[in-house]
Amino acid sequence: MSDIVPDTELDCIGLYCPLPLSMAKENIANIDIGQVLKILADDPDAEKDIPGWAKRAGHQILMFERSGQVATFWIKRIR
């Protein structure tokens, strides 16, 4: 388990494209620059889609964990 304390958490378990990405965008827009968004997702494409979006949007993936089907991302808002 990570010791990074997120400022907000987004549960996308059971959701598929486009929801994890659209909700991630909405959630990161609602935190301050420097704060951390934690996302849980089990869409099989999440491991590709979420880091791809974070990179294009200029945010930083602080950490990634996988437990069974659930991928967890800690993303720091940079811009």
Place this chain on the structure above:
Amino acid sequence: MSFMQGIYLDNQSAMLPDPRVLDFAKRYLIEVPGNPSALHSVGLAAKSAVEEAREKVAELINAEDARNVIFTGSATEANNLAIRGTAMRNASKGMSLLASRIEHISVLNSMKDLQKNGFQLQLIPVDSKGIVDLQALERMISKQTIVTSVMYANGEIGTIEPIKEISHIVHEKGMLLHVDATVAAGRIPIDVQNDGIDLLTLSSNDICGPQGAGALYAGPDVKIQPVTVGGGQERGLRPGTENLFAIAGMGEAARLARLEMSDDSIRLKAIRDSLIREILKIDETHLTGHATNRLPHHASFRFDRIEGESILLTLDAMFDIQVSTGSACSSRTLEASHVLLALGLKHEQAHGSMVMTLGKSNHPDQISVVFDAVKKTVARLRALSPL
């Protein structure tokens, strides 16, 4: 108040139902309150309306037996039933799934849902025009591939797939082919028997019927199980009281589409070809999808150095012309469309997409107005673009 004052070129996202369809179906909202499962005379009248609609839909696609048509609430529901219902019912024969890279999200997400339950999903590549790579399909398919899904035509780029050849490859392995015909039905002839289609998805509102109905054709050799459970409606495959108005309307829309498709296609194709010819005169503008093997009402483009959303909003606000940018998925996330990326485009190229889909309200006099508006819009946006 009507919103349809300008030039509406987004008939694929939504279109007004044909007034003749509404005239036909409205009695099932206001005169026949029957539940088709009820045994009394009003229920029987409702049941008769559902069966009449089933016959009309079966005729549109030349189904061998109207009983092979199952009404659903939407095309998305039909895609879920086709893929999840067939995969779960036949899991003992294999756990592999195939879909083209450019399928609708309701197909891809149904398959991803199965992936979480142990099924393996592979995506078939397409060429730069969106045509499925048949050699790749031959390499990828096996006797464990219980469902292969390829759309009849793609809604974002208009390309029509070689369904008969695809069916031949799938059937050589003795496996099942699902075809999502949501955007193709009513636009081009579909013959499930001649095309060799095992499962076919249809949408009411894409053939000028009311929203709230879809249908799945499941051929005589297809074993399928429900994905929702309840009463025994629709052979138990889509339980829940039928949406009588939408189903009756879908049937009538299917009948009209069958009778009028040929003339409509000729008329719309002429307008479409002129639009494409004119719009491609704008610098750094590209047609997306196949130049000739495409739906007759469909024109799609991409413009270098500008974003599709900006084009859509400017055309709407300044010229009262409604277009779309492509898939609902990418519209929601503002990410590049999975369809355009599958064609081999880069992210920045895939963002400048504009899709025009023609319908009954469009006529040749609109071509010059649309061209002029698109030209001014592109020039204005490029002048503002930092790229």
